[in-house]
Amino acid sequence: MSARPPIVVILTVALAGSVLLRGQIHRAALAAELEPVVYVRSGETLRRFSLGYEGLLADFYWTRAVQYFGRERLAGNSRFERLDALLRATVALDPHLLIAYRFGAIFLAEKPPAGAGRPDEALALIRRGIGANPGYWRLWQDLGFIYYWDLRDYRHAALAFEAGSRQPGAGVWMKTLAASVAAQGGELDTSRLLWTEVLREAGNDTIRRGALEHLGAIKAAQDITRINRALDLFCQQRGHPASQLKDLVQAGILAEQPTDPSGVPYVLGLDGKAALGPGSRINLDLAR
């Protein structure tokens, strides 16, 4: 009598059992937050034991960081606790992996839910990057950016842009930006300069979209200021406030019905000031 049928049955049962069990173990691990993210105590130790293959290992950790970031964002999780550790491991293995510094800093600095909202960690990362790659002007640009946007430290931002402008290959606008920040840090025009540059060299959709959103918000904010000035002018001329924005057009103060960058026309708010129209996709917070 052949031993085949019983052995096939045993094999199938065992395989099924192991698959089910694996699923269980995995779910339990997720629940207990024992995610299979490799945690690193010391980047230096890791580097030492890479036996000359630290470049590849760095790429591996960078990929982990990117995936971790993406996963947490999708889950709506705005804590990103392990991001800093992963990024530090990455740059410990490859101090010249510039993209890890740059994107990493963005991921860390951006306010939740887009990022971890930890500008101080982002600063530390960029500084580390500058330490390993002092001649790379873009890192100075990023440093200035964090100081400007996330910490509102316009003095240090100006210094960073200034230092960056002196590095080989620096964009000419860095000097302009440095001056501008020094003179009018916080002004919308300066901010627009900054974000325009970010948009121009954005190598990635996420960043491009973010820059566009910021620029849109800045434009909207500037538009609103302009419209409010127009409203004031109308009031001065006619002696009474306008009842709707169309009046400004009729009065010749505005050339046409103003619309925000998302295509939605501005409206006159109840407080007598210009506001975003309903359905606008602009988020004015991003202007600040």
Next chain:
Amino acid sequence: MSRIIPIAVHTFKESVREKVLYSLVLFAILLMAAGILFGTISVGVNEIVLINLGLTAISVFGLLIAIFIGISLVWKELERRTIYNVLSRPVARWEFIIGKYLGLALTLLVNTAMMTAAFYIVLWWEMGRLGAGDLAPLEAIYFILLELALVVGLALLFSTISTPVLSAIFSFSLYLVGNLLDDLRDFGERSGSAAVGLLARGLALILPDFGAFSAISQAAHGQMIPAYRVLSNSLYALLYVTVLVSAAILIFEERELQ
């Protein structure tokens, strides 16, 4: 002197017949091709990843081949008694050892060349262009070859003394330690005992310095290696291989062929 050539050619032909060789090379090539996918799950590191992965594959698989074939280079001839065919001829023992070494070195050269070709094909496919700026990996590959030359020497040396399993363990261990010599030296300097310190520092000078040959990460960032480093590494490799092969010859000269 000219007996070295037939032995080297014979060793080369024999190594090239090893099926494991082909499996490893094929696997390395597949891995490189898979590197293209790697770039899609990460961000902004396409070319860097391809180069890192490709060069790491060339290094790791070269290492595996060097050790796998190297450890039985001499042992197999002794064990199977085919050595009588050679040493009953007017062939000196040192000619035998050098012939074996050169045969395996040639095998590795050919393998590495194949994998390098595959690497550049994958790189060209993915990046759409190949130019003078893509020469940096070649320098890293040269360093890998120097490393492999050392490993072959090690494996050959152990092959004259011990069985393949032990030789493999020793060779791997020395490769590992050879990458950690800086730590060994630091340990020696920070150690409380003067004797331990001296031993550790001495070992760090004598053991093969594999760490000096790592240039993969630099190649991935397109950095060329300074000429003095290329020269000094080449010289070091030459000297150390001489040490290893000479040691193997010394041992083999005393060996009685039962």
Next chain:
Amino acid sequence: MWAVETSALTKDYRAGFWRNRSQRALDRLDLTIEPGEIFGLLGPNGAGKTTTLKLLLRLIFPTSGHATVLGRPVSDLRSHARIGYLPENPSFYDHLTAAEFMQYAGWLAGLDSRTRRLRTGELLDRVGLAASAGLAVRKFSKGMVQRLGIAQALVHDPELLILDEPMSGLDPLGRRQVRDLILELRRQGKTFLFSTHILSDAETLCDRMAILDRGRLRGSGSLREILGAASSATELILENPQPAALDALAHFTTAAVRTGDRVRLEIAAEADLPTVLRTALDADARIVALNPIKLSLEDYFVARLGSRENASGPIADKSSVQAPKAEAARR
């Protein structure tokens, strides 16, 4: 100039787990082999034959003593160009074909590519492997391996051939062919040193031989010299002799064996023969045969070396009849 000369050649091995005990595999061997002769090295297993051959080829090193081969000390590898070696149980590179292996052997021996090709074809044909020239050695039978072994020993047309058990693994036809080959090559002036434990081969081929036992030389020289005076004995076979006849002959007989209705008597002294014959005839004994005893090497081995594995066939029961001389002495 001797083809081979050894002088007090000794080999000790270190034995035991701690390598502290010494085992003497060869003890002060003195040997000379003349050019153009076929010299046999005989002895039971473990006698030191293979050790001697390996020492001559510098595959192992002597503990003391010297040896020269073709006029040069053993340490001079140049003589290897003129020596062909066939090891015991030869093994070749499995992955090569017979022809490829022969070419490699020729290359190692220093032959140029044309000569290699020629000699390969010639020799494989000579040893009967022409049809298998393209076959991988891995697929060879033991007999084929042995033939290939002989071919590779000859590839560079050496003066001296050192063969360890050359007949091993060959069928009777193969052994005859090898024997003929050796004789033919000797006619061309080659010298042969081979070890064997097949005594009949040694008897028919060797001009001279040396007998080793447990590392020591027990005898050397021609067959005649080794077997010595003992070969002058005679055997007398009687059919159904009367006891009286046997008694009468007892004085001259050194051994007597009864097999069925025949009794075989050994008469040691040739001078006694006439008396023995007359006595036998007088006693009306039926004489079946009267032959000189050719003492064989086998007998020599059994007697001198006391090794059971060298005798073949039933051991004659020599104790069934009392030693007659002793009996007579007692009377």
